[in-house]
Amino acid sequence: MVSARILEASDNGAVAEAAEIIRRGGLVAFPTETVYGLGADARNPLAVARIFEAKQRPRIDPIIVHVADSEEANAYGELSQEAARILMERFWPGPLTLVVPKRDIVPPIVTAGLETVALRVPAHPVARALIRRSGTAIAAPSANLFSYVSPTEARHVAQELFDKLDLVLDGGRSQVGIESTIIALTGSRPCLLRAGGTPIEELESLLGKLDRFTESPDRPLAPGQLKRHYATRTPLELAAGSPDDLLLQPGEKVGALIWNPLDHPERFAAIEILSQSGDFREAAANLFGALRRLDRLGLDRIVAEPVPEVGLGTAIMDRLRRCSTPA
Ligand code: TXA
Ligand code: MG
Numbered sequence: 022m023v024s025a026r027i028l029e030a031s032d033n034g035a036v037a038e039a040a041e042i043i044r045r046g047g048l049v050a051f052p053t054e055t056v057y058g059l060g061a062d063a064r065n066p067l068a069v070a071r072i073f074e075a076k077q078r079p080r081i082d083p084i085i086v087h088v089a090d091s092e093e094a095n096a097y098g099e100l101s102q103e104a105a106r107i108l109m110e111r112f113w114p115g116p117l118t119l120v121v122p123k124r125d126i127v128p129p130i131v132t133a134g135l136e137t138v139a140l141r142v143p144a145h146p147v148a149r150a151l152i153r154r155s156g157t158a159i160a161a162p163s164a165n166l167f168s169y170v171s172p173t174e175a176r177h178v179a180q181e182l183f184d185k186l187d188l189v190l191d192g193g194r195s196q197v198g199i200e201s202t203i204i205a206l207t208g209s210r211p212c213l214l215r216a217g218g219t220p221i222e223e224l225e226s227l228l229g230k231l232d233r234f235t236e237s238p239d240r241p242l243a244p245g246q247l248k249r250h251y252a253t254r255t256p257l258e259l260a261a262g263s264p265d266d267l268l269l270q271p272g273e274k275v276g277a278l279i280w281n282p283l284d285h286p287e288r289f290a291a292i293e294i295l296s297q298s299g300d301f302r303e304a305a306a307n308l309f310g311a312l313r314r315l316d317r318l319g320l321d322r323i324v325a326e327p328v329p330e331v332g333l334g335t336a337i338m339d340r341l342r343r344c345s346t347p348a
Contacts, residue, residue, distance in 0.1 A: 040154030052192030058161030075185035116218025147192035198306035301333040
């Protein structure tokens with residue numbers, strides 16, 4: 022089996038080598054504070070095409086363009102709106118993506134033909150160093166196969182995409198653990214497209230109430246927001262309350278992803294606790310790793326306990342709902 026090359030990002034020359042691969046049209050998986058990205062030169066359509074192939078991602082699903090700072094962002098998208106300036110100032114670098122009218126420099130393959138582009142300035146120092154060294158913006162979706170759980174560690178990427186990319190830069194575990202929040206600034210009011218690492222409450226305290234994107238067949242504005250996503254191969258269901266209340270079949274091997282301690286943990290074949298202390302940040306950082314661990318155990322099913330939908334809890338519940346949607 023061919024195995025992906027993994028380089029410790031802090032090793033001498035690792036980032037420089039990764040940047041060289043990007044400049045030559047190759048694919049590099051790199052750490053961001055949210056999840057690992059599968060990156061290519063955003064200005065090179067052939068390189069971006071390789072991302073779609075590697076992930077088996079449908080071409081209708083546009084890709085986020087990662088830039089080093091607001092000034093570079095402005096070369097790729099139109100960011101002069103008041104709301105854009107407020108959000109960039111307060112939340113960049115960090116887990117917030119802005120969808121704005123695109124500039125011509127962005128090839129259509131990146132935006133799946135849309136007239137808008139999603140822009141993000143990641144906070145992870147390795148991501149920023151890579152963008153700077155590459156001398157170009159980096160188009161990057163999460164570095165997982167389409168519709169599977171997002172990767173928060175270099176080895177997740179190496180296991181899944183081992184022969185489909187040129188290099189994995191290892192920058193440790195992603196600290197936020199859940200993808201960026203996406204806001205569209207293309208209509209008359211800011212609109213939330215995806216809950217994520219920047220809590221909605223923080224955005225609304227600055228901008229007032231945000232519109233919510235509602236999915237409908239004639240509004241393919243967030244084509245990546247598919248109902249089934251982030252999904253384990255083991256069927257996962259979102260419990261109505263505590264997994265303690267669930268009926269299990271005799272001999273059934275069930276894993277539990279929990280928020281509160283269980284009264285009867287012995288009923289479950291495996292248990293993952295999102296956070297011992299009820300901390301949403303810890304829970305978000307653990308979510309995808311916990312799902313991947315449960316998914317490796319050959320369980321009959323996984324049950325997840327709902328978490329309160331405040332702060333990052335909203336983004337966690339969004340992922341659990343999509344993960345629990347049947348194929
Ligand atoms: O935290 C993140 O955002 C991570 C890291 C790697 O930066 N990236 C990420 O990319 O989650 P991806 O491709 O897994 O999810 C990006 C989402 C997709 O749902 C896509 O449809 C949406 O962003 N998107 C990208 N461009 C868009 C556009 N122009 N309009 C609407 N949605 C867009
Ligand atoms: Mg993704």
